[in-house]
Amino acid sequence: MDCLRELEGKHAHDPLFEKNMNKPSRVFVPGPVIVGAGPSGLAVAACLKEKGVLSMVLERSSCIASLWQLKTYDRLRLHLPKQFCELPLTGFPSEFPTYPTKEQFLHYLESYAQKYEIGPRFNETVSHAEYHKVIGFWRVKTVGKKLEETEYVCRWLVVATGENAEAVVPEIDGMGEFGGDIKHTSYYKSGEEFTGKKVLVVGCGNSGMEVCLDLCDYSAKPSLVVRDTVHVLPREMLGQSTFGLSMWLLKWLPVRLVDRFLLIVSRLMLGDTARFGLDRPELGPLELKNLSGKTPVLDVGTLAKIKSGDIKICPEIKKLKRHAVEFIEGKTENFDAIILATGYKSNVPSWLKEGDMFSEKDGFPRRPFPNGWKGECGLYAVGFTKRGILGASVDARRIAEDIARCRNEEAAPSDRSVLMKTPPPPPPSFSCLELDLSRKC
Numbered sequence: 007m008d009c010l011r012e013l014e015g016k017h018a019h020d021p022l023f024e025k026n027m028n029k030p031s032r033v034f035v036p037g038p039v040i041v042g043a044g045p046s047g048l049a050v051a052a053c054l055k056e057k058g059v060l061s062m063v064l065e066r067s068s069c070i071a072s073l074w075q076l077k078t079y080d081r082l083r084l085h086l087p088k089q090f091c092e093l094p095l096t097g098f099p100s101e102f103p104t105y106p107t108k109e110q111f112l113h114y115l116e117s118y119a120q121k122y123e124i125g126p127r128f129n130e131t132v133s134h135a136e137y138h139k140v141i142g143f144w145r146v147k148t149v150g151k152k153l154e155e156t157e158y159v160c161r162w163l164v165v166a167t168g169e170n171a172e173a174v175v176p177e178i179d180g181m182g183e184f185g186g187d188i189k190h191t192s193y194y195k196s197g198e199e200f201t202g203k204k205v206l207v208v209g210c211g212n213s214g215m216e217v218c219l220d221l222c223d224y225s226a227k228p229s230l231v232v233r234d235t236v237h238v239l240p241r242e243m244l245g246q247s248t249f250g251l252s253m254w255l256l257k258w259l260p261v262r263l264v265d266r267f268l269l270i271v272s273r274l275m276l277g278d279t280a281r282f283g284l285d286r287p288e289l290g291p292l293e294l295k296n297l298s299g300k301t302p303v304l305d306v307g308t309l310a311k312i313k314s315g316d317i318k319i320c321p322e323i324k325k326l327k328r329h330a331v332e333f334i335e336g337k338t339e340n341f342d343a344i345i346l347a348t349g350y351k352s353n354v355p356s357w358l359k360e361g362d363m364f365s366e367k368d369g370f371p372r373r374p375f376p377n378g379w380k381g382e383c384g385l386y387a388v389g390f391t392k393r394g395i396l397g398a399s400v401d402a403r404r405i406a407e408d409i410a411r412c413r414n415e416e417a418a419p420s421d422r423s424v425l426m427k428t429p430p431p432p433p434p435s436f437s438c439l440e441l442d443l444s445r446k447c
């Protein structure tokens with residue numbers, strides 16, 4: 007990225023930029039630092055760029071959108087129609103299908119990053135970020151591939167590490183004893199390696215359901231652990247995407263009526279899912295999503311396989327044995343492998359040291375959508391709305407507007423035109439404060 011090369015050139019002559027073998031490198035970033043180069047981080051960087059604000063994106067892996075590139079299965083397509091998964095400013099190519107494949111989505115993101123000249127610093131894991139009250143800046147520490155440390159000092163910090171930063175792996179009694187493969191869906195690519203095998207999939211969200219279907223396609227014998235109630239809806243109804251139709255209906259009708267409509271049509275199209283072991287929650291799908299963030303499953307063919315008996319439904323696991331699984335109702339069955347479709351969690355509390363904006367408990371902003379995007383002291387969050395890329399896009403636009411406004415307000419009127427083109431110099435008192443900080447390092 008040109009701006010980074012330019013910055014590095016400047017740093018070579020910059021007394022505030024330190025690099026020596028014994029100390030962490032220190033980089034003063036004149037604009038915002040964005041942690042995470044997934045769709046959310048890219049969206050903020052692009053919106054900022056459009057407003058003339060240069061940012062620096064830090065990414066722990068070696069590529070953009072690492073969740074999509076490295077941790078998703080081969081057959082994955084966007085779960086929602088493309089118009090609901092666009093990043094701000096640039097839509098999908100018109101020739102893309104309604105539900106783009108993973109490769110198409112990644113191609114879109116790569117082109118997006120190129121178009122807005124977003125060149126993240128890869129292999130930099132943010133391990134600590136804290137606001138320094140005295141100097142009024144964020145200090146963001148990263149660890150590189152060779153364990154080298156760098157400290158970025160910035161005025162604005164955008165958290166874009168996502169709702170899916172770490173895999174959730176449940177503790178199951180006897181896990182160490184089980185002789186077969188146990189893997190989280192983030193390591194599952196396709197059913198090819200499971201042909202002819204009995205596989206137990208734990209978790210009945212969109213991923214668990216789709217992995218079961220994929221296993222069927224590769225002639226494996228999947229069973230699905232369902233321990234909770236779940237809403238399964240057809241992906242399309244009345245010739246429309248269920249998601250799009252719901253959004254449209256919500257403009258005119260209260261959520262409970264829309265839920266009732268969705269459940270009636272689902273019943274007509276899919277039958278009574280409880281008959282196949284998939285009980286529905288008491289709350290409707292949209293009300294439940296609003297209250298708990300739990301996403302309904304959009305069926306892409308799994309239900310038919312459950313009905314035909316190709317996918318068996320199992321109760322909760324009690325314990326694992328060498329080659330078998332004991333279920334809570336007492337039955338024991340042999341399995342060759344277990345796939346954990348048990349979801350993900352935020353990792354924010356592990357590195358962001360602040361007590362107000364993010365909850366320690368779940369790593370999400372305490373204030374729900376649409377108010378969770380902005381904290382104190384130049385702290386922002388993007389992509390924690392439980393509303394996918396659509397929610398992230400709303401956040402990204404707001405954040406960019408706010409940072410640009412803040413920069414403009416802080417700049418003297420006569421400086422404005424200059425500010426929009428070049429990064430501002432560090433505050434005059436910064437060098438002495440920097441000395442203070444060095445002593446602490």
Ligand SMILES: Cc1cc2nc3c(=O)[nH]c(=O)nc-3n(C[C@H](O)[C@H](O)[C@H](O)COP(=O)(O)OP(=O)(O)OC[C@H]3O[C@@H](n4cnc5c(N)ncnc54)[C@H](O)[C@@H]3O)c2cc1C
Binds near residue numbers: 042082396398
């Ligand atoms: C299987 C699957 C299918 C999905 N389908 C859809 C869909 O169709 N439509 C939709 O809207 N949403 C979908 N989602 C939700 C999807 O995850 C998000 O919409 C999207 O990826 C969120 O982007 P993000 O940038 O917020 O998070 P992520 O894509 O998770 O990106 C976060 C980035 O931050 C990096 N990071 C994390 N911690 C650190 C750290 N400490 N230091 C530096 N970097 C860090 C990660 O490596 C990652 O690259 C799906 C999710 C999954 C798992």
